[in-house]
Amino acid sequence: MALLQLDNISVAYDQQYILKDFNLSLEKGQLLSLLGPSGCGKTTTLRLIAGFLDAKDGSFRFEGKDYTRTPINKRNFGLVFQSYALFPHLSVYENVAFGLRIRKVKDDEIRKRVMKMLEIVSLHGFEDRFPGALSGGQKQRVAIARALVIEPDLLLFDEPLSNLDANLRVNMRVEIRRIQQELGITTVYVSHDQEECFSISDKVAVMNKGVIEQLDHPSVIFKYPKTEFVGRFIGFNNFITFTERQADGDAVLLTVNGLPFRAKKVPGMSAGMKGAIRPDDLLAGTENEISEGPNVLDGTVKVSTYLGRSYQYIVETALGEFTVNKEMLSPFENGQRIRLLVPPEKLVLVD
Amino acid sequence: MQNKSYGLTLFTFLVYLFLLGPLILIAIASFEPSTVLKFPLTGFSLKWYKNVFEVGLFMSTFKTSVIVSLLGNFLALLLGVPAAYALSRGSFRGKNTLNAIFLSPVLIPGIVLGFTLLKFIIISLHIPIYAALLIGHTVIMLPFIIRVIGSSLSNFDFAIEEASLSLGSSRLATFFKVVLPNIRSGIIAAVLIAFLESFNNVDISIFMSGPGISTLPIQMLTYVQNYFDPTIAALSVMLMIFTAVIMFLIERLLGLSYFTKR
Numbered sequence: 001m002a003l004l005q006l007d008n009i010s011v012a013y014d015q016q017y018i019l020k021d022f023n024l025s026l027e028k029g030q031l032l033s034l035l036g037p038s039g040c041g042k043t044t045t046l047r048l049i050a051g052f053l054d055a056k057d058g059s060f061r062f063e064g065k066d067y068t069r070t071p072i073n074k075r076n077f078g079l080v081f082q083s084y085a086l087f088p089h090l091s092v093y094e095n096v097a098f099g100l101r102i103r104k105v106k107d108d109e110i111r112k113r114v115m116k117m118l119e120i121v122s123l124h125g126f127e128d129r130f131p132g133a134l135s136g137g138q139k140q141r142v143a144i145a146r147a148l149v150i151e152p153d154l155l156l157f158d159e160p161l162s163n164l165d166a167n168l169r170v171n172m173r174v175e176i177r178r179i180q181q182e183l184g185i186t187t188v189y190v191s192h193d194q195e196e197c198f199s200i201s202d203k204v205a206v207m208n209k210g211v212i213e214q215l216d217h218p219s220v221i222f223k224y225p226k227t228e229f230v231g232r233f234i235g236f237n238n239f240i241t242f243t244e245r246q247a248d249g250d251a252v253l254l255t256v257n258g259l260p261f262r263a264k265k266v267p268g269m270s271a272g273m274k275g276a277i278r279p280d281d282l283l284a285g286t287e288n289e290i291s292e293g294p295n296v297l298d299g300t301v302k303v304s305t306y307l308g309r310s311y312q313y314i315v316e317t318a319l320g321e322f323t324v325n326k327e328m329l330s331p332f333e334n335g336q337r338i339r340l341l342v343p344p345e346k347l348v349l350v351d
Numbered sequence: 352m353q354n355k356s357y358g359l360t361l362f363t364f365l366v367y368l369f370l371l372g373p374l375i376l377i378a379i380a381s382f383e384p385s386t387v388l389k390f391p392l393t394g395f396s397l398k399w400y401k402n403v404f405e406v407g408l409f410m411s412t413f414k415t416s417v418i419v420s421l422l423g424n425f426l427a428l429l430l431g432v433p434a435a436y437a438l439s440r441g442s443f444r445g446k447n448t449l450n451a452i453f454l455s456p457v458l459i460p461g462i463v464l465g466f467t468l469l470k471f472i473i474i475s476l477h478i479p480i481y482a483a484l485l486i487g488h489t490v491i492m493l494p495f496i497i498r499v500i501g502s503s504l505s506n507f508d509f510a511i512e513e514a515s516l517s518l519g520s521s522r523l524a525t526f527f528k529v530v531l532p533n534i535r536s537g538i539i540a541a542v543l544i545a546f547l548e549s550f551n552n553v554d555i556s557i558f559m560s561g562p563g564i565s566t567l568p569i570q571m572l573t574y575v576q577n578y579f580d581p582t583i584a585a586l587s588v589m590l591m592i593f594t595a596v597i598m599f600l601i602e603r604l605l606g607l608s609y610f611t612k613r
Contacts, residue, residue: 074519078517079513079517085514088511146518
């Protein structure tokens with residue numbers, strides 16, 4: 001049975017629903033990310049699980065017990081905030097010890113556990129410092145230690161890396177994953193950074209307008225987005241709306257404006273009429289390089305930008321504009337006639 | 352550039368002279384040996400300083416002033432800290448109105464407030480004068496308490512309160528263990544500022560004094576009406592030093608910029 005289960009949860013502010021009939025379940029020991037743009041309800045979901053928000057309807061079950069009305073301080077969940085939220089008047093040691101003191105743990109036991117936890121987050125020797133004298137990354141390590149030392153039943157991260165600079169963010173997310181796996185602690189992680197979520201999660205839930213659009217392993221979402229929203233969010237910039245669709249063995253035949261397309265059939269494929277493809281997967285070439293046929297579009301280069309590794313073109317075709325990336329020595333010129341080839345195995349059908 | 356800067360220096364000097372001149376004159380005049388305030392001095396004497404301690408009413412009203420200021424301060428803290436907390440933390444309807452009401456004693460002329468308090472607290476409700484004096488002073492201290500503590504709460508990251516709750520602490524324990532220690536300097540400043548405001552107050556106290564009950568500023572006023580010797584000058588110098596010490600403490604604790612900032 002799932003460790004954490006949200007059933008038909010609704011959250012509303014002033015008659016406006018942030019979450020409606022929201023469902024989510026999570027297995028023990030997993031790290032689940034909630035990913036989405038701001039306002040998609042991911043933080044609301046986290047705050048509901050933490051206990052800062054009350055559900056208007058629905059229930060929240062944890063380890064089989066009803067947690068819907070359990071106050072925050074009785075939940076035994078560890079929280080890590082975007083702003084670190086360390087106690088400025090307490091030393092690193094006392095910050096970490098805070099939860100244990102409330103639990104009336106004996107002093108020598110506190111000492112043992114705090115020191116061990118500071119070891120785990122690589123902050124040995126920092127126990128007498130105050131938060132004001134720490135860097136952002138160190139503060140976040142203290143915050144993680146503080147949340148972990150109480151041996152929480154669930155660990156919650158609210159955009160923990162947003163305030164750190166790029167390099168540190170990569171290091172810290174590796175750290176977070178290492179600690180999470182080392183302690184085998186069930187975790188819910190909120191972020192708007194796709195790469196961050198994909199790199200550390202067992203499962204990712206992509207959210208939009210208070211609904212989970214897709215919940216799956218990161219690699220599945222990355223390759224096979226289920227909906228147009230998910231596709232756009234993870235970088236499928238090109239969409240084709242087809243008018244006809246029929247199955248043909250291990251392929252799907254599609255048509256739009258009399259132009260024939262093939263897509264490779266994959267298990268669990270959407271029954272939708274929209275095809276999505278990444279700019280990196282679309283092939284571009286001159287009329288000599290790509291011959292006419294199915295999955296090929298004629299177009300004109302409209303805008304060309306240099307990305308460093310490759311050039312990016314906006315190409316005007318009969319089906320609208322397409323974005324394509326291509327590594328090449330001398331770029332196409334604006335206004336040049338080119339052809340685009342949509343590889344059938346890269347064309348993903350979405351709702 | 353050079354000229355402009357000389358002009359500015361001169362201007363600043365004149366402003367300071369205007370502000371401090373009377374205080375300096377009073378300080379000098381307090382050393383006058385004759386029974387009338389005079390300038391320049393006809394000699395040098397400390398007898399009026401001694402006289403301050405010999406006028407019994409000065410001593411007893413000083414005691415009243417201190418007691419009323421301290422007790423009123425305590426009451427204003429009891430009311431003001433939760434109010435400041437609610438105003439900065441909560442979002443509820445009528446918050447701005449409430450804010451305005453709490454700050455109104457600063458905006459309403461003291462004489463009006465004093466008269467109103469006399470009318471309602473003493474005449475209508477028959478509250479004893481000493482208690483009325485205490486209530487009046489609590490009322491005038493409250494806005495300072497709320498304002499100063501409110502400004503220190505506005506720099507307070509409420510996420511740390513949530514962190515404390517998530518670690519298992521109750522709301523009440525969180526307030527005492529996390530919120531209060533982090534606004535401590537604000538509370539100290541509020542107490543000192545409010546104390547000065549109350550201790551120096553005339554317009555409320557004048558309505559709230561009666562037989563045998565009066566504050567030091569009121570007693571000074573009464574004294575000046577009857578005598579014109581330099582005792583008041585000597586007392587004023589002592590009060591200036593007293594105030595200066597408190598301001599120095601505030602400056603040392605958080606810097607005066609704390610109040611001019613917002």
